[in-house]
Amino acid sequence: MAKTKKRKAYAGVPPRQWNDWRWQIRNRLTRLEDVVRVLNPSKETIEGIKIATRHFRMAITPYYASLIDIDNPYCPIKAQAIPSASEAEFSRSDMADPLEEDRDSPVKGLTHRYPDRVLLLVTDVCSMYCRHCTRRRLVGHRDYQFDLKRIKPAIDYIAAHPEIRDVVVSGGDPLIMSGAALERILKLLRAIPHVEIIRIGTRAPVVLPMRITPGLVKMLRKYHPIYICTHFNHAREVTPESTTACAMLADGGFPMENQSVLLRKVNDCPHVIKKLNQKLLSIRVRPYYIFQCDLSRGISHFRTSLGRGIQVMEALRGHTSGLAVPTFVVDLPGGGGKVPIMPTYIIARSDDRAVLRNYEGAITVYMEPHRWDSVCGHDPACSQERYICQTGPGMLMTKPHTVLEPKKRRIGPKLLLKRRVDD
Ligand SMILES: *Cc1c(COP(=O)(O)O)cnc(C)c1O
Numbered sequence: 533m534a535k536t537k538k539r540k541a542y543a544g545v546p547p548r549q550w551n552d553w554r555w556q557i558r559n560r561l562t563r564l565e566d567v568v569r570v571l572n573p574s575k576e577t578i579e580g581i582k583i584a585t586r587h588f589r590m591a592i593t594p595y596y597a598s599l600i601d602i603d604n605p606y607c608p609i610k611a612q613a614i615p616s617a618s619e620a621e622f623s624r625s626d627m628a629d630p631l632e633e634d635r636d637s638p639v640k641g642l643t644h645r646y647p648d649r650v651l652l653l654v655t656d657v658c659s660m661y662c663r664h665c666t667r668r669r670l671v672g673h674r675d676y677q678f679d680l681k682r683i684k685p686a687i688d689y690i691a692a693h694p695e696i697r698d699v700v701v702s703g704g705d706p707l708i709m710s711g712a713a714l715e716r717i718l719k720l721l722r723a724i725p726h727v728e729i730i731r732i733g734t735r736a737p738v739v740l741p742m743r744i745t746p747g748l749v750k751m752l753r754k755y756h757p758i759y760i761c762t763h764f765n766h767a768r769e770v771t772p773e774s775t776t777a778c779a780m781l782a783d784g785g786f787p788m789e790n791q792s793v794l795l796r797k798v799n800d801c802p803h804v805i806k807k808l809n810q811k812l813l814s815i816r817v818r819p820y821y822i823f824q825c826d827l828s829r830g831i832s833h834f835r836t837s838l839g840r841g842i843q844v845m846e847a848l849r850g851h852t853s854g855l856a857v858p859t860f861v862v863d864l865p866g867g868g869g870k871v872p873i874m875p876t877y878i879i880a881r882s883d884d885r886a887v888l889r890n891y892e893g894a895i896t897v898y899m900e901p902h903r904w905d906s907v908c909g910h911d912p913a914c915s916q917e918r919y920i921c922q923t924g925p926g927m928l929m930t931k932p933h934t935v936l937e938p939k940k941r942r943i944g945p946k947l948l949l950k951r952r953v954d955d
């Protein structure tokens with residue numbers, strides 16, 4: 533496969549340097565002059581950069597900059613990388629920390645929102661600062677030297693909580709760290725017996741694919757099972773370089789997942805997402821989530837309606853491989869967590885039948901069984917709550933509402949009912 537063409541400004545850079553991730557980081561476009569020199573943008577773009585960088589930091593790797601089509605107002609790469617004046621238009625619904633990750637944080641750098649898994653933020657630095665970043669309150673304020681002491685309390689918290697079996701290592705971008713620094717964290721996590729899986733959230737395969745080196749893969753493999761979760765938003769990001777990076781990771785035995793964000797004028801179109809997800813499967817990356825854009829400050833121009841997301845999902849299910857169908861989720865403002873959103877396939881439902889719609893719009897009646905008792909409640913060794921066998925036919929819920937003691941939420945605490953179906 534032909535490599536991504538370098539821009540003229542980089543014509544003299546020897547491949548050895550270009551393919552060195554540290555060179556890419558040292559030579560990031562962080563100042564207006566850099567963008568002008570490398571990309572020769574329009575006056576309007578220059579103005580936008582000046583305005584936006586008063587509020588938010590800019591950094592673009594030379595590699596990612598090479599994918600930009602600077603004169604195309606709809607270039608999906610440009611929209612994600614080049615600051616625009618819209619970032620200074622704060623909307624009334626904007627929040628610094630919409631997901632209240634800081635409030636659900638028992639110790640610095642760790643968010644414990646769900647029963648059995650945590651989010652561990654190991655750095656606030658990224659190789660590229662995405663214009664739509666949801667964690668902009670943390671990310672990119674300054675570059676700092678990694679210091680294990682800073683995250684030790686978070687590791688101690690995980691060690692002290694045996695219910696945590698899944699740790700999502702994120703940031704910032706954990707792969708901006710040196711292999712040695714990252715290894716120190718992984719070693720500590722692996723020393724905790726109840727940590728079953730580790731996930732690494734990184735945009736490196738997309739914006740800095742040369743970061744995936746044989747040495748990195750070799751180091752990470754020692755700490756399996758590790759899942760790699762990356763962040764492609766458009767098929768144009770699937771290049772020979774990112775393909776190689778993902779192949780190295782997949783060959784290293786890391787299941788590869790992708791989380792996209794639905795972004796206005798970037799990928800808010802069923803065809804664009806379908807093509808992206810099909811391409812991802814061809815490089816062994818499984819689409820996992822597609823996120824509704826959050827309410828972080830200065831990104832309201834990227835937001836689309838929920839209806840748009842439902843349209844996108846409707847165009848995927850049935851129309852292409854089920855593997856190319858991620859879950860569309862809204863991460864609720866106020867820290868309510870992720871909620872899946874789907875087109876409606878159940879048109880009506882009663883005790884003995886359901887009226888279902890398929891992807892082509894065909895309507896079919898599905899007859900429910902007459903017997904609905906189950907293994908639940910019949911196994912004397914079972915220590916779980918015996919509830920499913922207590923529900924009757926026609927119960928929509930397979931699980932009763934035993935949301936115990938919901939944490940006080942700023943939004944909608946009334947909706948988190950504390951009741952059981954059989955009450
Ligand atoms: C998304 C997220 C997770 C992981 O959730 P999954 O649905 O298991 O992928 C864990 N903790 C926090 C705070 C999250 O936002």
Ligand code: SF4
Pocket residue numbers: 657658660661662664665666667668671703704705734735
């Ligand atoms: S890589 Fe992730 S954390 Fe970093 S700027 Fe992009 S979206 Fe934000």
